Amino acid sequence: MTNLAIQIKGLTKIYPPDNRAVDTLDLEIKAGEIMALLGPNGAGKSTTIRAASTLCGFDEGKVVVAGFDVDTHSLEVRQAIGVVAQQTGIDYFLTGRENMVLQGHLYRMKKSDINSRIEELASYFELDSSIDNLVSTYSGGMRRKLDIACALIHRPEILFLDEPTLGLDIKNRKILWKHIDKLNKEFGLTILLTTHYLEEADNLSHQVAIINNGKVQVVDTPDALKNSIHGDSITVSFDDVGKNEQAFFHYAQQQPYIKGSTWEDNKLHLYVEDGGANVAALMAIAAE
Structure with missing residues (x-):
């Protein structure tokens, strides 16, 4: 130590x-x-x-x-x-x-x-x-x-x-x-x-x-860290990161198909097994 x-x-x-x-x-x-x-x-x-x-x-x-x-x-x-x-x-x-x-x-x-x-x-x-x-x-x-x-x-x-x-x-x-x-x-x-x-x-x-x-x-x-994440990455870009965007982030993290996430400036990278199958579900969350 x-x-x-x-x-x-x-x-x-x-x-x-x-x-x-x-x-x-x-x-x-x-x-x-x-x-x-x-x-x-x-x-x-x-x-x-x-x-x-x-x-x-x-x-x-x-x-x-x-x-x-x-x-x-x-x-x-x-x-x-x-x-x-x-x-x-x-x-x-x-x-x-x-x-x-x-x-x-x-x-x-x-x-x-x-x-x-x-x-x-x-x-x-x-x-x-x-x-x-x-x-x-x-x-x-x-x-x-x-x-x-x-x-x-x-x-x-x-x-x-x-x-x-x-x-x-x-x-x-x-x-x-x-x-x-x-x-x-x-x-x-x-x-x-x-x-x-x-x-x-x-x-x-x-x-x-x-x-x-x-x-x-x-x-x-x-x-x-990179090797631990397999599958696809969905990137969500925001004009600004405020309360609504943070709420979306926290709600998205609770979804069973989200394997991980990272932020890069105003971009949220969400890691999933099948991006094509999960984009629609994420769009529905964003619309709410």
Whole structure:
């Protein structure tokens, strides 16, 4: 058990009046592993990361990160982790270098260490030529790379990435995948990321945890999860995922012919034995 970088037992987070964003969730991530939390909006992915990274409290359970209890040793946890949130944490009115210097000062790093680390990370993320430009001039992909670079300034051993490629086009998404994969393979970083993208979880992670309604439904390798589902896939696309769409999802899951399901953005993938025979039944459910 000593090789566990993150251990979560019975994590529960309740928002008033009685919204269980995370419900008795258990999760274990080995050191040097990439795990993807895959699920729809509101599944509890971001809340899980916020709790594990000391950014929010929780009502029940125990979370141990890098060998430290999040409740009793939050400072030690923060020294051991880097966090990249869904919404960028960088200042658009500073240069890339100034953002990284600020982040280094927050970790009380020496000036010489900050400067050498900036050169190292700017080169790694191919930001050398733009590091002294205002972030407001950066593209979306460049901002995301700077976000990750800032999170790595103090050399953490664990990296949390909340929807790291959200809003990026496929070209920039794949560039970022390359960097994330290299961080894990070359530096042994343990990475816990959340995503809506099936392809992202498949390409990057050693383990995928499918999460819905605040609970982990299944954890396995991408290949094992794909091999466990045989038959056909029916994809239902929504303009938006609101209460009616969630109601359809929950009702569809109760049907005996539905063998499994996953979300990808506003698309619901339903796995069945015979797609041709089941489409009409699903359409009838949708009409209701």
